[in-house]
Amino acid sequence: MPHTLNQTHDPAARSWLESANVPSVDFPIQNLPFSVFRRKHSDEAFRGAVAIGDQLVDISAWASYAGLRETAREAAKACSQPVLNTFFSMGPSSWSALRHALFEALHEHASSHDRAAIKACLVPLSEVEYGLPAQIGDYTDFYTSIHHATNISKLLGLSGVSPNFKSIPIAYHGRVSSIGPSGQRFRRPAGQIMLPGAETPTFSPSLKLDYELELGIYIGQGNAAGEPIELDRADSHVFGLCLLNDWSARDIQAWEMQPLGPFLAKNFATTVSPWIVTLEALAPFRLASPRPDSDGRPLAYLDSNENSATGAIDIQLEVWMETARHRAGNLPASQLSRTSFKYQYWTIAQMIAHHAIGGCNLRPGDLLGSGTISGPVKSEAGALMELASNGSAPVTLSTGEKRSYVEDGDAIILRGYCQKPGFARIGFGESRGEVLPSKV
C-alpha cells in the first residue's frame, strides 16, 4: 500500500480554530485522530470523536449535517456508535473520506456553512472522559525490538536473543478484559514469586512491578479464517496507532512463564491512550525498515518486494514518572527515557502478515501491541528493568527519589509524536496509568 502524501499533509494548512495552529500542539488539522468520549461526570453514551487543537468534534452530532457527502456521512454515522468497530470495518476509503471532510470543514478556508455546522459540535478536551475506542475481540502482544530483547537477555544472563528472533515476529496472546484507557488506576498485583535462594514459591505482592513502552495497533478490516494477508497489503488492514503500556510483574513472570509464556504477570492491567492516530496522518514519517541486509532475507511471506519507505515509522516516544512527591510539590513529572519506534526490528506490516499466515482470522477492533520499544542506547530503554539494570543501578528522579521498579502511588505517562522540518507535528496525546497498593 503506497503512502502517498495528500492535502491533509500540507504543513501550510491552518484551521479557523486557533488552538489547532499552535506549533507544539498534538492535534493540528493535519492529524485528526479518532477516539470515543462523553462529558465528564455524565451518564451520556460514549460516541466517536476527532481531536482538533484543544477541542474535539462530536461526530455523532455532526453526522446529521446536510453538507456531508454520502461516503463521509455513512462513516460519520458508524462513528456515532459507542465503539468504532463498524467504522473500522468500512475500510481505508471510508476512513479517508470522513477524515478529509473534517479537514475541509476545519480548514481556515472552509465555507461559512461548514464552519458553523462543525462549530456546534465542538467540545473542549478538558470537559471529557474517554472510553476504549473499540470492543477489542483479541489482543496480541509482539516482541519486536531487538534492543529490548538483547537488554533482557543480558540481564537474565542468557547467551543472546532467542534463536528465532530474526526469523519470526514473536508474539503471544494477551488479556483483553484488563485493558483500560488512559487514567487507569489498578492495584499492585500479587502472586507466586520464587525469591532468590528459595526452594518454594512465596505468595506476595509483586516486588518488581514494571511498565513497558509500546505502540498499540488497531486492526481496521480483518481477514477470513484460512485466508492470509499479503505483506504488501497488510498496512491497509491497519486503522491506526495509539500508545500502550504493557504493565508487567517481572518476579511473577520469572516463576510462571515456563513452559507456556507470561500469564498473571501481564493480565492485571494494560493502559492505552484514547486517541488513535491514522496511518494516513503518519505517512510523512515513514522510513525504510532498519532490519539489516546482513541478517539475510526473511521467509518470502515476510519479505517485501519493494525497498520503499513503507517499513518503519519515526514516532518519537517518551516515558515519564510522576510520584506522590511530584504531586505533593506540584512538580513536573520526571522523564525516564526517550526513544523512537523507527528502531523496531519488524514492521507493522510484517507483524500482521505473520499473524495471519497460519490461518488465524483478525477482526476489526483487534489490538496488537508492538512489544517493548527500546533504542540502541541505554537511555532509550522502554522498561525500568532495563534502565535500572534489574535493580542494580536504580534510576534517580528529579525529586531525588530512586527507583529500581515502580512503587505504589507512582504514575507512568507515555507520550509520543512525529516531528520533522517541513511537516506539522503529529501527536498521540498521552497514556497515564497509576499503581495503587496491593490489598493483600
Added chain:
Amino acid sequence: MPHTLNQTHDPAARSWLESANVPSVDFPIQNLPFSVFRRKHSDEAFRGAVAIGDQLVDISAWASYAGLRETAREAAKACSQPVLNTFFSMGPSSWSALRHALFEALHEHASSHDRAAIKACLVPLSEVEYGLPAQIGDYTDFYTSIHHATNISKLLGLSGVSPNFKSIPIAYHGRVSSIGPSGQRFRRPAGQIMLPGAETPTFSPSLKLDYELELGIYIGQGNAAGEPIELDRADSHVFGLCLLNDWSARDIQAWEMQPLGPFLAKNFATTVSPWIVTLEALAPFRLASPRPDSDGRPLAYLDSNENSATGAIDIQLEVWMETARHRAGNLPASQLSRTSFKYQYWTIAQMIAHHAIGGCNLRPGDLLGSGTISGPVKSEAGALMELASNGSAPVTLSTGEKRSYVEDGDAIILRGYCQKPGFARIGFGESRGEVLPSKV
C-alpha cells in the same frame, strides 16, 4: 459452594417426552444443558435452547408462557438473546430457577398446561445448527494434567515436568476469533518449521497437526479488577462445561514458542461442543481432588479448607477419528482413546482462584480450557503426539490406516458423559472438527 443434590438429580425422574428416557441418551431430564441454535439453512437469529432427548426447547418461544414465575421468566428472557452472556451474568439462583422450571414442565407429572406450552416450543435436534453460546471476551487455556505434562516432557527429552507445575495451575492466553462450534472445518495451518538437522526454518504446511482433548469452562458471573475470587466460592462463578479441542501444530509450536509461548501453533482453530452442561447437573459426579498429599499443601489461595468431594469431576471422555475412508465405506469412526477428567491435577476452582489472584477480571462468557486431559496409562492420552509417541509408533485405525498425526480429511470427534449406578447418564453431545488441505 456445596454441591448438594436436589430433585433434578433424582434418577427415577422421567419425562413425558419418551426420547429423554432412553438409558443411553445424552440429554435426559436430569441434564438440561444450554446452547444457542437456529433452524438449519435459515436466516433466523440464534437464540437460547435447552436439550431434552432428541429435541430442544426454544427458550425464546417459551419465555412468554404465562405460567413462568418471575425469576425463571427473567432468566428465560435473557436466554432468548443470540448469546447467553446476560443469562450467565445473572448467577446461580437464576440459572437454577430456569433449569428447575424446565425440569418441572418436562416431567411426566407436569400439568397439562405446562406440558402443552413447552410442547409448542420443541424443535428436533436433527433440524438445527448451533452458534457459539457466548460472546467470548477472553479465552484462557490451562495445562493441568500431570500425565499429559509428563508424557510431553518424556517425548521432548526433558528431565521432568516444569518445576512450577505442582505450585501453579499453569495457563496462557488463547485466541478467541478462531473458536468455532462443532462442525468447524479449517485449513491445515502453514508456518515456520525448523526441520530436523536444518539451520534455518522452512515455510510449510504443518507436518505435525494434532488435537488436544480438553474441557471448556464458561464463566458465569465475573469479578471486578483487583478483587480475587476465593477458592471456596470459585465454583459459583462457573456456568458450565463443554468439550473443547485445542488443535495444535506441534512443529510450528516447537520453533515459535521460545520465549513467550505458543502463538500460531494454536490460533488457527479451536472447536467446542455446542451444549453447556451445568455444574448443577454434574454435582452427583464430584470427587475429591487427586492431587496427592505427598506433593505438599499448595499456597493458601489454592488450598481448600474442606476435604470434601468438591474437587474433581468424573467425566468420561472419548476421542474418535473419522477419515475419508470411514466416510467412503460408511464405517463407524475409530476410537483413539478414552480417559476421565477426574485425573486432572488442579481443579476448576483452583484454576479460577489462580486466574483472579493477581487482579485479573473475569467476565461472563469468558472461556477457560482445562488443558489436555490425559490419564495415567498410554491409552488414556488426550493427544495423538502422546498416543503415537511423536510419530515413532503410529496408531492403527479400524480401517487399517495408520496415523502419526492428523491428516487432511480427518475429522476428530470428542465425546463425554458421566455415568454411575444410581444416577442418570449426563452427556455432553460431541465436538467435531475436520481438517481441510492447506492452500499453500
